[in-house]
Amino acid sequence: xxxxxxxxxxxxxxxxxxxxxxxSALRYYEQxxxxxxxxxxxxxxxxxxxxxxxxxxxxxxxxxxxxxEEIAGLFARLRGGTPVDQGWRExxxxxxxxxxxxxxQISKAQDSLRRLQNCRCSSIEMCGEKLRARVxxxx
Numbered sequence: 001x002x003x004x005x006x007x008x009x010x011x012x013x014x015x016x017x018x019x020x021x022x023x024s025a026l027r028y029y030e031q032x033x034x035x036x037x038x039x040x041x042x043x044x045x046x047x048x049x050x051x052x053x054x055x056x057x058x059x060x061x062x063x064x065x066x067x068x069e070e071i072a073g074l075f076a077r078l079r080g081g082t083p084v085d086q087g088w089r090e091x092x093x094x095x096x097x098x099x100x101x102x103x104x105q106i107s108k109a110q111d112s113l114r115r116l117q118n119c120r121c122s123s124i125e126m127c128g129e130k131l132r133a134r135v136x137x138x139x
Contacts, residue, residue, distance in 0.1 A: 009039075009046035018052070019059045026055070034058055034072060066095060 016023045026045070029035045035054060038045040047055070061071045070091060077087050121127035 009041070009048045010052065012038075012045040012047065015047040015052060015055065019055055021059070029055070029058060029068075032068065032072065034068065034075065064095070065099075066091070070095070 010018070012023045012026055016026050026035065026038075026047075030038055030045075035051060035058075038047060038051060040046065058071055061074070062068075066074075074087050074091050077090075078084060082090075119127060121130065
């Protein structure tokens with residue numbers, strides 16, 4: 001189904017569908033300042049090419065798990081004169097470091113869970129005793 005265009009722009013429902021979002025998400029992005037105020041035609045928000053391109057950037061950033069706050073921070077830096085490529089590099093570097101740390105935490109949690117899978121304790125007290133002994137050996 002071809003999207004209807006109003007004054008050369010997409011209505012909110014078509015813009016949302018194009019990005020796999022709900023219309024409420026687009027309204028929220030506008031409310032928190034990720035999207036500039038969207039002009040209305042006959043009372044309906046109509047997304048021009050610039051808004052759709054900005055929305056594409058937001059969606060791409062969300063797909064790599066950037067938070068709305070991180071995206072807002074990037075946009076603020078760009079408004080402040082930071083070149084786009086530099087902004088992405090700095091944000092990506094920080095996010096990669098954060099994900100590396102998370103990866104290490106996940107690996108540790110998996111190791112602990114694997115040890116717990118092999119638990120042969122007959123009581124919670126016995127289990128607690130073994131766990132306390134393990135903690136005591138780390139100090």
